[in-house]
Amino acid sequence: MSIIHHDEAFRDRAAMLAMRAMMGLSGSFSIEPGAREAYDQLISRTKIADGIETYPGKVAGMPGWWVSPAGTHVEDGAILYVHGGGYVLGSAEAYRGLASQIAIRAGRPIFVIDYALAPENPFPAAYDDVSTAYAELASTTGGKVALMGDSAGGGAVLSVAMNRAEAIPAPVAIVVYSPWVDPALEGESVEGLGDVDPILNRQSLTDGARQYLAGADPSDPRVNALKANFAKLPPVRIDVGGDEILLDDSLRFEAVAGEAGRQVETHVWKGMVHVFPTNVAMLKASAHALDGTAEFLKRQF
Template sequence: MPYLPRPLVAANLGAFYRLALHSTMPAPVARRLLDAGSVLQTLPSGTVVRPTTLAGRRVERVTVGATERPTAVLYLHGGGYTLGSLATHRSLAAHVAGASEAAVYVLDYRLAPENPYPAALDDAIDAYLELLVEHGYRADQVAIAGDSAGGGLSLAAARALIDRHGVRAAALGLIAPWVDPGARDAPFDRDLVVNTAWSFAAARAYLGDGDPADPGYAPLLGDMSGLPPTIVHVGTTEVLYPQVVTLVEKLRAAGVPVDYTEYPTLWHVAHLQASIVREADTAVRELGGFLGRALTGVRA
């Protein structure tokens, strides 16, 4: 599929997300809408998708080109911890796989409100550990990446793996990560994709009976020291922009190597549209390239 004009895609996405991410929309209905919309996001040539499981959860192992890869990325999808699926993120995972030359494992972690915190975090930790124990990878051969809520979950999982298991992932790839769901200091009520009425409701659903200051829920409030090299992308017009800026400042203050890019013309997780928007494809190539370089030394 040829690239489409960015303004045209943005206009149509804005209308779609106003419907799908309406605060009164029941989660099961919103999930079906997002899955239906994902058919426009195509796969690169040479993509192979293999269904499997990790820690009892459904997973898709996505590769582009060679199917046997010595390195891997555990990918955690976005959707406010209440939405998102293997279908919504299959195309993005494939573009990351192509750019990183790694096998990308997209995890179907448990969603709220049916399964509040810490279900998603437990699933992410257990999936990463199973890649090491059952699939023969070393920790320096497996990065973690995710977008929005999945970006926050990636950061929380990386921290928990260090603190609970003494395991440090090879790298982190964070696309507009939602790192403090309990915060109520958004700079405005909505951007092209996210509106605060929906996101605040999703945050409450994910928290359940938990503590909003728990760094597993809000990793921005946790310790950044010792985390692996990290790449962070965010659009400057996003609701989450201030959170992400604070995260990058905290990572750098803790001595974590950070590659940080701001996008003034891209919307929240525009990377999902890498198959149809040139600028989004470029962003995914940058992120995947970073992850691939972090894994390069362990390919042999």
């Protein structure tokens, strides 16, 4: 268990000031079906890396996109990526750029799953889809699968790993960016950093949780990773921004994992916001976090 703090590069500070100014003009971020197209346009700005092939596919009947470095084979080990968007937004196609930046560095094919979105498909639809796809990939690769996700997707992969059936092997590793692990929003940073985070606020997260949970218990371990079985947790790397309201989700997860004696390294990046690794063209911190992701995954594979 360890928490590593990263200072903010001067260039990144200037970039973040510009980003905050732009987002201040565009208004607050909403998590609702009408925002899906805008969210996909934003996420898809991450450039698809050279040397990467992308194509649609299915795993256990679940649709998604394969993002594969040339010459790699799923049977030798793969990564299942679960996108963010509060369980309401996001698509595998839009996340190809981010997945490609990970895949080219880690040298592994990635399947980005198009799990069923809320409110049309409420809890536990996303959890069930990710669980089904993971079980199939684990079988195909002989257990050589890593799980990755950002925001709600990060919370989902942690829950899937810790609630999996005994017959299903553990992931070799998990990497999550800015994971949303507590839909009850009990972390102090939800209030403490509410005036600092330019992307998320309590209302937007409350809206996402309401649409996905549809009245279900926010402490159910299939959606709240803090309540899951930490004895089943494989090695984890977390990257989180120091200026985001979900910071305490990562820090609380780190603390509970430490009490359970599990291997978790949490990287807190000063000045960064929610899922900052998507901004690889603009932020030095993004490239450093992606490089760290690859190093961690290579060690665990």
